[in-house]
Amino acid sequence: MIGWTEEGLINSWRALAHREAGEDWRFVHLIGLGEVSVEAGCHFPLGREALIVCFPGSSQINSARLPEGKGFDVTYIEGQIALGGKTAIALVRRPEGSPDIFAVMVVDILRSLETAAHHENRDILEAFLERVKEWQAFMARTHRPLSPDAQVGLFGELWMLRLLMDTSLGAESLNCWCGPLRAAQDFHIRGGAIEVKSTVRSNSFLAKINSIEQLDSDRAPIFLCALRFEESTDGVSLVDLVTELRQRLGIAGFLRGFEGLLMVMGYHDEHASLYERTLKLKDAKAFLSDNDMPHLIRGSLPAALRSATYVLDLDAFEVPSIGMQNLVNEFGLE
Secondary structure, eight states, rough: OOOOHHHHHHHHHHHHHHHTTOOOOOEEEEEEEETEEEEEEETTTTTTTEEEEEEESSSOOOGGSSSSTTTEEEEOOOOGGGEEEETTEEEOTTSSSSSHHHHHHHHHHHHHHHHHHHHOOHHHHHHHHHHHHHHHHHHSSSOOOOHHHHHHHHHHHHHHHHHTSSTTTTTGGGBBGGGTTOOOOSEEEEEEEEEEEEOSSOOOOEEEOOOOGGGGSSSSEEEEEEEEEEEEEEEEEEEHHHEEEHHHHHHHTTTHHHHHHHHTOOOOOGGGGGOOOEEEEEEEEEOOTTTTSSSOOOGGGTTTTOOOOEEEGGOOOOOOBBBBHHHHHHHTTT
């Protein structure tokens, strides 16, 4: 699978932004997925960024099936010789749409299309429309402040991101942070994954598992990481952690992608005054998701059970755990 990044797409759009001879569109090929081709595009006269997915044949799809959302349009492109007579559907950023969020959305859709292309029974057009509708629902959400639990959850993921940035991955760790893009786990590292659960509660550490696939997928190894924080005057706030990561990722040229992922997670600077609670790490441990660790396993469930969410008491686990340095070592990082 190609390692799509927001910065790579932004560079492609930047190269397309110079209009020539009154043209309406400019394109550059991104990837072929069987008979489906995917292009980056720029729509003039406003120079709006676009992702174009081209399907075989010239038959029209019912326009009622094309979703729309705040920040982007979904439309047909017709009469473009460069697209070879295929049915072309474009996802185009609206002028008021955030470029950072749009870049994050396009990366997510590209990864979804690649995943669909590797499954014989998965229709790429259906995967495309389904993912765009999910983003439509996200864009329609109002920007409310994060709840206290959501703040702790985001703090834990950013804490893990910082930990990974201190390894040989460096700023490339940002590309491993897949949780905001609705991946089954928070971080995908090489062939494995880390799911992060965080709490500030001193009693039972109850972790909600959002799907069967979160702890049982084709990625290996999968670790469930339990981070327990406590309020402390010598801790750091969510705003402090965001500020530090912005500075580090900005120096490395990854800031736009980070800003987009923050917005997807619901973090907005306008609410910063509400995120001043300072936290300090009290305990951190990671559990390998194997046959010994309590969790749902797809292969042992009835075929009729299609999905499930459940709660694990991590303090009640009677299986070995490892520390953060050993967790890093499990992925071959230095």
